[in-house]
Amino acid sequence: MSDLADLEPRPLWRYFLELSRIPRGSRNEAAAMRWVAEQxxxxxxxxxxxxxxxVLLRKAAARGGEGRAPVALQVHADMVCEKNEGTPHDFERDGIDVVRDGEVVRARGTTLGADDGIGVAAALAALADPELRHGPLEVLVTVDEETGLTGANAVRPGWLAAKVLLNLDSEEEGELTIGCAGGVDTVATRRVTRAAPAAGSVPLRVKVSGLRGGHSGTDIAAGRGNALRVLGQVLAALAAGGGCELASVRGGNKRNAIAREASAVLQVAPGRAAAVREEVARQEAAWRAALGAFDPGLSVAVEPGSAGPVLSPADAQAVVGLLLAGPHGVEAMSPDIPGLVQTSTNFGVFETRDDAVEANFLTRSSVDASKSALAARIAGVCALAGFETHTTGGYPGWKPEPGAPVVKLVDGVHRELFGKPMVVRAIHAGLECGLIGEKYPGLQMVSFGPTMWDAHTPDERVSIASVQNFWRLLRAVLERV
Ligand SMILES: [Zn+2]
Incomplete structure (x- = not known):
C-alpha cells in the first residue's frame, strides 16, 4: 500500500482509498452514504x-468568498460491480483491492470504481482544502446513477442553492461535456389471433445474425445494421412472393442496444421452399452491399423451424408492416455541436407471443420537444399498423449551450493552466445533469473529470497524472467561478 500512500494529491487519494473499502454497488450505497455524511x-x-x-453537504465560503454565488459539485457514489471469472470477490462484503500499476491505478480482478469514486474523493478534498478560496460550496452525492439515474431523478427542486453545477463524472481529461440526451421508451402492442397452418406446409426459420449492435445512443450514427429492419424487409419480400404464413418473430434483447439478431418462423407451402431460399440469399446480398464496412458480418440464413399455429393474414401484414416502417436511426443532428446526434430512436425489441405482439423503441434527444415529436411519430406509425402505444420512463435532456459563461470560464482556466482549449462536447446518452437541470431552470452545468479507461469492466483504470491535472483544474475553477 505504500506506493498508493504516496499518490498526489494526497487528500483526494486518501478519500478515494477509504471509500474503496466500502462496498457500494448500485442500490447498495447506504454504508457509503453514511461515510460521505461523516466526512x-x-x-x-x-x-x-x-x-x-x-446526500447534500454544504460548506460556507472560505474567507473572502462570502459574497459569491454558491457552486455545487455533483458526483455519484455507486459503482458498477464487474469481476473477472474466478476472482473470489464479494461485492456485497469486500472492499476493492486497489493497486498502483505504473502510471495508472486499477483494481485486482474487479472494476475499480474510479467512476465515480474519483469524483466523490475530489469533491471531499475540495471541502477539506484549507488553502482553497472558494465561495459557498455544495456537494451533492447521488445514489444509483449506473442502473437507473434514480438518485438524480429524485433530487428535489429547491434543494440546491447553487447557480453553477460542476458534475465530476467524465472520463477524458481535457474534455468538457455540456449536454446530453433525454430519453423515452415507447411500447407498442397488438392483440393477434392464430390458426392452424396450411396443410402440408413446412416450417422454416429465417435468421438474421452477425451484426455488431452497440449502444442505442452513442452508436446510433455508426451506420450499423438493425436486425429487425433487415428481417422486416426480408419478410416483406417473401410475403410478396406468396405461399408463406408467419408464425413468429423475435429480435433484439434490450431497448437500449441496437438489435444484433432477429428471426422469424414461416410456414411455407410445399414447392415454395427453394424460392424462399433464393429470395433470402438475394436480400442478404443486397443488405451486405448496403451495410458494407459498417457491418461486414451480416448473415441471413434459412434453417428448419418447428411447426406451430400461424398469425392471421391481417396480423401478419401488420407485423411485417411495422418491422418495415418502424422508425430507427438518426432523426436530426445538433446545430450547436458538430457531429453530435440531436435526436434518434432505436427500434430495439420485437416479439410475437401467443395472443399479442410487442415492439419497443427508445427515443433520445437533447431537445425535449424533439424527443416528444419523434415519440408521437412512432405512435402514429404504430397506429397505422394497428398497434396501441404507451410511453414510459421518460427523462429530460440537457441542451448544449456552448456560449454559456461557465463553459467559457472552465475552458479559459484550462487554457491558462495547460496552454490549450478544452474539447467541448455533448453525448447522445443520458447523464445525471439532464435530470437535475430540469428541476433547476437557469442552472449552468458542465462535466469534466480525469482520464480513465474501460469503465464498467474489470480493466477499469485511471491515469495518475490525469487525476493531478483534474484536481488542478477543479481547484482553479472553484477559485474563479
Ligand atoms: Zn459514472
Whole structure:
C-alpha cells in the first residue's frame, strides 16, 4: 500500500482509498452514504439526506468568498460491480483491492470504481482544502446513477442553492461535456389471433445474425445494421412472393442496444421452399452491399423451424408492416455541436407471443420537444399498423449551450493552466445533469473529470497524472467561478 500512500494529491487519494473499502454497488450505497455524511460533518458541513439516499453537504465560503454565488459539485457514489471469472470477490462484503500499476491505478480482478469514486474523493478534498478560496460550496452525492439515474431523478427542486453545477463524472481529461440526451421508451402492442397452418406446409426459420449492435445512443450514427429492419424487409419480400404464413418473430434483447439478431418462423407451402431460399440469399446480398464496412458480418440464413399455429393474414401484414416502417436511426443532428446526434430512436425489441405482439423503441434527444415529436411519430406509425402505444420512463435532456459563461470560464482556466482549449462536447446518452437541470431552470452545468479507461469492466483504470491535472483544474475553477 505504500506506493498508493504516496499518490498526489494526497487528500483526494486518501478519500478515494477509504471509500474503496466500502462496498457500494448500485442500490447498495447506504454504508457509503453514511461515510460521505461523516466526512462532511468532520469538515464542518451542514449535512442533509433525502428519501432515496442522496446526500447534500454544504460548506460556507472560505474567507473572502462570502459574497459569491454558491457552486455545487455533483458526483455519484455507486459503482458498477464487474469481476473477472474466478476472482473470489464479494461485492456485497469486500472492499476493492486497489493497486498502483505504473502510471495508472486499477483494481485486482474487479472494476475499480474510479467512476465515480474519483469524483466523490475530489469533491471531499475540495471541502477539506484549507488553502482553497472558494465561495459557498455544495456537494451533492447521488445514489444509483449506473442502473437507473434514480438518485438524480429524485433530487428535489429547491434543494440546491447553487447557480453553477460542476458534475465530476467524465472520463477524458481535457474534455468538457455540456449536454446530453433525454430519453423515452415507447411500447407498442397488438392483440393477434392464430390458426392452424396450411396443410402440408413446412416450417422454416429465417435468421438474421452477425451484426455488431452497440449502444442505442452513442452508436446510433455508426451506420450499423438493425436486425429487425433487415428481417422486416426480408419478410416483406417473401410475403410478396406468396405461399408463406408467419408464425413468429423475435429480435433484439434490450431497448437500449441496437438489435444484433432477429428471426422469424414461416410456414411455407410445399414447392415454395427453394424460392424462399433464393429470395433470402438475394436480400442478404443486397443488405451486405448496403451495410458494407459498417457491418461486414451480416448473415441471413434459412434453417428448419418447428411447426406451430400461424398469425392471421391481417396480423401478419401488420407485423411485417411495422418491422418495415418502424422508425430507427438518426432523426436530426445538433446545430450547436458538430457531429453530435440531436435526436434518434432505436427500434430495439420485437416479439410475437401467443395472443399479442410487442415492439419497443427508445427515443433520445437533447431537445425535449424533439424527443416528444419523434415519440408521437412512432405512435402514429404504430397506429397505422394497428398497434396501441404507451410511453414510459421518460427523462429530460440537457441542451448544449456552448456560449454559456461557465463553459467559457472552465475552458479559459484550462487554457491558462495547460496552454490549450478544452474539447467541448455533448453525448447522445443520458447523464445525471439532464435530470437535475430540469428541476433547476437557469442552472449552468458542465462535466469534466480525469482520464480513465474501460469503465464498467474489470480493466477499469485511471491515469495518475490525469487525476493531478483534474484536481488542478477543479481547484482553479472553484477559485474563479
Ligand atoms: Zn459514472
Amino acid at each position: 462532511g460533518r468532520a469538515l464542518g458541513c451542514a449535512v442533509e439526506q433525502d428519501a432515496v439516499g442522496n
